[in-house]
Amino acid sequence: MFEEFFKANRESANLARKWKKKTGRKIIGVMPEYFPSEVITALGAYPVHFRGTQMPLSRSDTYMQSFSCTTTRTILEQALNGEMDYVDAFVFTTMCDNQQNLAEVFKNLFPDKPVIIFLIPFISSVTLRQEHLKEQIDRSISELERVTGNKFTKDGLKKALMLHERLNTLINNLYDIRRRNPGALSAYEFYSIVKAGSFLPPEEYTGMLGPVVKTLGSMDVKDVADRVIISGITPEPLELTKAFDEIGLHIVDDDLTSGTRRFSKGALKGTDAKSLDNFVFGGSPCSTLFDPSKDRRSYLLDKARSNRAGVIMWQIKFCEPEAFERPDITSYLKENNIPVTSFEVELQMASFEGIKTRLQAFKELMEVQI
Amino acid sequence: MTKFRVAETMKEIMAAYYLEAKNAAYNNTPVAWITSGGPVEFLYAMGVIPVYPENYAPMCSITRMSKDLMEVSEAAGYSQDICSYARTDIGADMTQGGPILGLPKPDMLIVGTNICHTVVKWFDVHARKYNVPLFIIDMPYLHDDMTKDAINYVVKQFEAFKGFLSGVLKKPFNEDKFMETLFLAAQVSDLWEKVLAMGKKKPSPINSFDTFIHLAPIVTLRGTQKAVDYYTRFYDELVELSNQGFGSVPDEKIRLLWDNLPIWYKIKYLSEFFAKHSAALVVSTYTNSWAAMQGDIDTDHALEELARAYLSPYINRGFKYRTDYLVKLVEEFSLDGLVFHSDRSCKPYSIGQYIVKEEVTKRTGRPGLIIEADMNDPRVFSDAQFETRAEAFLESFDR
Numbered sequence: 183m184f185e186e187f188f189k190a191n192r193e194s195a196n197l198a199r200k201w202k203k204k205t206g207r208k209i210i211g212v213m214p215e216y217f218p219s220e221v222i223t224a225l226g227a228y229p230v231h232f233r234g235t236q237m238p239l240s241r242s243d244t245y246m247q248s249f250s251c252t253t254t255r256t257i258l259e260q261a262l263n264g265e266m267d268y269v270d271a272f273v274f275t276t277m278c279d280n281q282q283n284l285a286e287v288f289k290n291l292f293p294d295k296p297v298i299i300f301l302i303p304f305i306s307s308v309t310l311r312q313e314h315l316k317e318q319i320d321r322s323i324s325e326l327e328r329v330t331g332n333k334f335t336k337d338g339l340k341k342a343l344m345l346h347e348r349l350n351t352l353i354n355n356l357y358d359i360r361r362r363n364p365g366a367l368s369a370y371e372f373y374s375i376v377k378a379g380s381f382l383p384p385e386e387y388t389g390m391l392g393p394v395v396k397t398l399g400s401m402d403v404k405d406v407a408d409r410v411i412i413s414g415i416t417p418e419p420l421e422l423t424k425a426f427d428e429i430g431l432h433i434v435d436d437d438l439t440s441g442t443r444r445f446s447k448g449a450l451k452g453t454d455a456k457s458l459d460n461f462v463f464g465g466s467p468c469s470t471l472f473d474p475s476k477d478r479r480s481y482l483l484d485k486a487r488s489n490r491a492g493v494i495m496w497q498i499k500f501c502e503p504e505a506f507e508r509p510d511i512t513s514y515l516k517e518n519n520i521p522v523t524s525f526e527v528e529l530q531m532a533s534f535e536g537i538k539t540r541l542q543a544f545k546e547l548m549e550v551q552i
Numbered sequence: 553m554t555k556f557r558v559a560e561t562m563k564e565i566m567a568a569y570y571l572e573a574k575n576a577a578y579n580n581t582p583v584a585w586i587t588s589g590g591p592v593e594f595l596y597a598m599g600v601i602p603v604y605p606e607n608y609a610p611m612c613s614i615t616r617m618s619k620d621l622m623e624v625s626e627a628a629g630y631s632q633d634i635c636s637y638a639r640t641d642i643g644a645d646m647t648q649g650g651p652i653l654g655l656p657k658p659d660m661l662i663v664g665t666n667i668c669h670t671v672v673k674w675f676d677v678h679a680r681k682y683n684v685p686l687f688i689i690d691m692p693y694l695h696d697d698m699t700k701d702a703i704n705y706v707v708k709q710f711e712a713f714k715g716f717l718s719g720v721l722k723k724p725f726n727e728d729k730f731m732e733t734l735f736l737a738a739q740v741s742d743l744w745e746k747v748l749a750m751g752k753k754k755p756s757p758i759n760s761f762d763t764f765i766h767l768a769p770i771v772t773l774r775g776t777q778k779a780v781d782y783y784t785r786f787y788d789e790l791v792e793l794s795n796q797g798f799g800s801v802p803d804e805k806i807r808l809l810w811d812n813l814p815i816w817y818k819i820k821y822l823s824e825f826f827a828k829h830s831a832a833l834v835v836s837t838y839t840n841s842w843a844a845m846q847g848d849i850d851t852d853h854a855l856e857e858l859a860r861a862y863l864s865p866y867i868n869r870g871f872k873y874r875t876d877y878l879v880k881l882v883e884e885f886s887l888d889g890l891v892f893h894s895d896r897s898c899k900p901y902s903i904g905q906y907i908v909k910e911e912v913t914k915r916t917g918r919p920g921l922i923i924e925a926d927m928n929d930p931r932v933f934s935d936a937q938f939e940t941r942a943e944a945f946l947e948s949f950d951r
């Protein structure tokens with residue numbers, strides 16, 4: 183049932199090339215996170231998201247120091263390996279310093295591909311935040327119009343919003359099914375499905391998701407023990423999710439930028455200031471956004487309690503947004519008797535023995551505590 | 553490092569500043585912790601004492617206390633991979649250790665994003681701990697040219713900042729004092745630029761290690777008469793020295809640029825090392841960042857000018873600007889080469905240096921040296937490794 187999704191992840195570049203050829207649509211490479219890809223669809227192009235992936239690093243070392251996070255380094259490695267040759271233009275957001283400077287690296291190394299910048303506001307005033315987002319999207323749209331050669335129309339937007347709404351609902355259904363019935367599919371299967379959405383055209387992906395969600399939704403509920411929530415940016419390297427499956431730690435929910443934080447706010451509702459603001463800031467608390475109205479500690483505590491789960495912080499080395507929040511979150515959860523642990527990965531990692539040992543120990547700890 | 557007559561004065565004014573800050577609570581004076589790129593003029597206008605964790609962290613480093621303080625914050629879970637200023641400061645805050653036994657408690661926290669996003673996360677840690685208002689002024693990274701939109705965006709936030717201050721302090725914003733502060737700040741900036749421009753002289757009476765040390769007043773006291781007086785005297789002294797033919801590096805043969813933050817705990821060592829090789833670091837992108845706002849202020853457009861200045865720092869600019877700027881400095885300062893401190897802590901400054909370095913060399917023919925280090929964490933610096941690479945680099949200048 184999941185083979186199509188596994189394949190999409192294995193052969194993402196080839197698939198994108200194939201789709202491009204078949205549909206004649208332009209492809210926009212979207213860098214993580216918080217650009218509304220709905221507007222790309224509305225312009226008749228197709229968004230492909232890059233969030234870093236497990237791969238050895240070599241060429242990128244010439245351009246980026248080893249203290250840049252491996253999300254950005256593997257993204258550059260992919261580009262240098264020609265795995266983004268089909269991309270017509272890139273959209274970057276500026277949710278962290280690594281990402282911001284990666285945009286400049288791309289401008290420099292790939293001068294033929296336009297780089298469109300969508301600045302995420304880090305700001306105290308909500309009114310100005312909304313105004314700024316509106317300016318950003320208007321500018322991005324006109325740059326995308328130039329790249330795609332298409333006009334941004336109300337009708338095009340309406341259709342795109344409907345499509346993405348459907349996609350978002352399906353993903354949220356998938357998350358709900360897992361919360362209710364974590365035994366329904368393995369962590370590797372779950373995150374492979376989610377990841378495949380990064381590369382497939384939204385229509386295609388929605389078509390694939392529908393039946394899977396239906397089948398999974400009708401499965402009998404099996405109660406499982408050893409329940410955990412994973413928290414962080416993105417579950418890469420994806421192979422590592424297999425360790426959870428092997429050890430028997432059941433991921434019931436997540437707090438990932440590429441997961442819940444992204445889907446919990448729903449799809450874009452329009453390109454007005456309020457809708458955009460909701461699109462960027464309306465989701466669950468995110469380490470890469472400044473939003474003092476949200477508290478990630480209590481959010482995670484509630485989530486852990488309602489799911490009877492421990493919390494595992496999946497940290498990517500050199501990711502400052504996460505690293506600055508980890509100590510407070512850890513001590514807060516501990517004070518509230520929630521088992522919590524963290525591990526650190528680099529995306530090029532091939533062996534996970536050390537992490538597995540920690541996960542095993544955490545499972546044992548949870549069995550005593552929960 | 554050069555021994556200037558004014559150095560004593562700097563020690564005095566900095567000591568007086570810290571004393572006043574430490575006693576703020578007794579004097580009922582509010583204290584704000586602010587980032588190095590934050591708009592301090594608004595605070596001086598409202599009688600708030602600005603305190604800079606980014607000035608305090610290097611103090612810990614120069615006094616060899618940073619390692620112990622970082623170990624405290626690391627033990628509390630702060631990763632060794634985050635900015636070492638933040639680790640030092642958080643460690644000092646946890647222990648109330650470090651020079652002057654920690655910083656005075658903040659009444660508010662002020663962040664400007666024109667240096668990095670790290671400061672948002674860092675000050676947020678303090679906001680959670682102290683439960684005081686945190687005000688963030690978004691001064692977006694300029695991937696391309698300075699735009700009207702970016703300036704307007706910052707101007708509107710400056711207006712909001714006035715409202716914030718008057719709300720927290722429960723008094724109207726003091727526009728007159730603000731204008732006065734702006735004039736003083738522009739004067740200081742002007743003087744600082746003149747001080748730095750003395751590096752163009754051959755030999756140069758001042759080098760980057762000197763400017764790193766003499767940066768403290770312009771960061772902390774920008775907008776005060778004290779700073780104006782100080783840099784006036786400093787500039788006069790430099791002119792006098794230069795007229796006597798004084799060079800800060802005896803027998804200056806090689807003229808270099810320094811890119812990125814200083815390596816604080818190694819300043820003396822590096823200064824001696826380069827001097828030994830007759831190499832003078834005559835200009836740095838880092839110290840130049842505080843020379844953005846100069847000259848006469850047009851009172852009708854003061855906030856626009858201020859916004860422009862705060863958007864300008866080198867670290868807030870895209871690579872094309874950085875390259876063009878370095879090429880210009882090569883010319884203006886008659887440089888033979890460039891030294892890039894690849895600073896493990898500071899991603900926004902460092903990522904891209906490899907590219908910029910290549911491009912500058914291509915355009916000017918001047919070679920570059922990369923030093924892998926960290927501005928505040930002595931554990932990542934290797935003398936042997938540095939010396940091997942730097943000696944090879946300096947020997948390549950066949951003089």
Ligand code: SF4
Nearest residue numbers: 251253278280501502
């Ligand atoms: S959010 Fe973290 S993992 Fe993602 S690009 Fe930024 S530093 Fe890297």
Ligand code: SF4
Nearest residue numbers: 635667668670897898
């Ligand atoms: S050293 Fe760099 S990362 Fe750290 S606070 Fe300064 S600008 Fe930000």
